[in-house]
Amino acid sequence: MGMDRRRFIKIAGVSIMGLSLKPAVDLVDKLDASEVRVLHNPKALKGKRWAMIVDTRKCAQCKRCTAIEACHHFHNVPQIPDPKREIKWIWEDSFEHAFPELATRGEEQLSENIKKRPFILMCNHCEHPPCVRVCPTQATFQREDGIVMMDMHRCIGCRFCMAACPYGSRSFNWMDPRPYIKKENPEYPTRTKGVVEKCDFCAERIDQGLLPICVEACKSKALIFGDLGDPNSEVNRILKEHFTLRRKAELGTGPQVYYII
Amino acid sequence: MYDGGKIIAGLLIGLVLLTFPFWYNLGKAAKLPEPKLAPEAQKAKQCVESKEYMAAHHMQILNKWRDDVVRKRYRIYIGLNGKEFNMSLQNECMKCHTSKKEFCDQCHNFVDVKPYCWECHLEPKEAKEGK
């Protein structure tokens, strides 16, 4: 088959397009060649399955939650007045909203005591997290120690994880959050418009040997953090001694935040 | 040639558009970048890698660090001469390179790149230093 002009131009075009790939290939080669010299922080806390216990009896005594304040200040979480645009990592709500399937609409039989209690809500760091399952870029992923982590560098803002999360734990940056941060913590980044964020059990503190900031900041010691993978841990002991609830455990997500009633 | 006038006019317009960046910037010689090392950086003498390597590849290092830290939990980088560094833009890099304006922006503005690192990562407060 002879080559006509049309065919020649087609082939030439494709060849030139191929050439344009070369710089990209070179770059990848160079990256691979760079030396790998990285270490974990030796002080990092080691765990198999981090979990949080919330003692709601103690929460009932508090008027102001220092844990929420500390978390939101530390992580540069903006204070946006419009509830539709709100961003929150940890917050409080009533029993009927925290456990809607246990307190279905219109039921009044709950003890007054429980009705009045604040329930501290956050990401449940599920054992089988639906958000991780649906994320198309692995921007949200599960670490070996069970923490469900957000990689803000990679999130494309599709919000599939928000649809998948049964706990309403995720917030989206509908706009630039910086104007809504009163006092920036220079040690921690902010987020930018267009990414999803949530509580990450203070993964970066754990990796440096520190407890989550909320646990540290809670004045009434209502938040207990520990490793369920360690049979002798405090959290395992407390769970054996108390009746606890988990939010929507029937969905099989394996939430790792336990509420002592 | 059919439609010769139209073709030549089209070619001319194409040529003008193609060379637009050149004559648009004519006579506006950009100032060569002068990244200034802050006193903290001068005192430290040594960055995580050699000066030349950092100038050419800091973006790749940062790109790798962010995955290493967020996804693989590595926090420590062993730099030249075995010195250990905390892999953190905000809490390590900017502790020496204390001025984004005098350091980062110099070259970034020259080559007209706008890395969006700073949309999230906070730069050191410059105002304080001025006083």
Place this chain on the structure above:
Amino acid sequence: MFEKAFVGGKRYWGLVLFWSVFVVIGFLFYLWQLKVGLKLTGMSRDVSWGFYIANFTFLVGVAAGGVMVALPCYLHNYKKFARITVLGEFLAVAAVIMCLSFILVDLGRPMRVLNVLLHPTPHSVMFWDMVVLNVYLIINILIGWKALDCERNEIAPPKWVKFLAYFSIVWAPCIHIVTAFLYSGLPGREFWLTPLMAPKFLAGAFATGPAYLILFCLIIRKYTKFDPGKEAIQTLAKIVAYCTIITFCFFLFEVFTAVYSNIPGHLNHLKYLFFGLEGHAKLVPWMWAFFFSLFIAIVLLVIPSLRRDEGVLAIACLLVIFGCWIDKGLGLICGGFIPNAFDKVTEYWPTFPEFMISLGVWALGFLILTILYKVALSVKEQIGE
């Protein structure tokens, strides 16, 4: 062949200009959204998907529905459709481009969209949706274009075209099944958590796709020398009739399960949609409009004498499209998110910029469709069909 898109009468250029105006306006609004973020939209922490994803879901159906001309033609050798398969393929092309655009405008950080390819994630349905939609787009461009080219040269299409055509018949339902799986596999969203999602999507798709084609055929016959054929249109009408009935039945089945079981988690979403919840009732008139438009469309479509009247048929098709657009659009999205995970009601309604961006995407699709149909019809007129 593409040169045929550059020669046309006043009507053609008028139409191109008309769509282009909306594309440009929509794009300007999109630039604004790109600058300030998705706060321009009515979406919220509780209703985190909205009008964009609603239109996306509906349009995947339209794209898949195009197969209802290819299937009888290729699998059952139904010759009456052979003349119009290219209309179905080009409709699919335009619809898929609209789908992809709606996904793009919905993203918080669209510049990073290629992360989906850079970090392929087989356990994410979104990843598979991207794969099936793009493949479907490419095969429809290839089949439609090559088949039309062969028609112009009055030669038989090469073997690979036929192979791809069979392939696309299998692929078309897949794009809508995968889109249904986006929703139906999420724990804690009871309204979506139903295996009926995929079949209902498909039934709706096979009603709306042919409904669009009927409308286009009627318009084409009026304004060009190409006649798609009365019988082809009537066969499409029967397909629309059956599929609309099935869609409606599936909807009633869902209502039965929710109402008879009386489980609040299931019932509350439907209650919100059709009667309002806690005084919030923005979607109530729309959902009843969906209900009655499908109901009336079914009446018009099942009575043969009415269906044969092409004026009535056109109205029925419009009703089907409108009804399914509500049901698969805002009804589906808002129904799923309201009430939210805390059993609270946060309502949603698209804002003006959101509406204009959506309009821009629709106009882009119709612009592409106009150009593709122009090329196809010029070829058909030229060979004197």
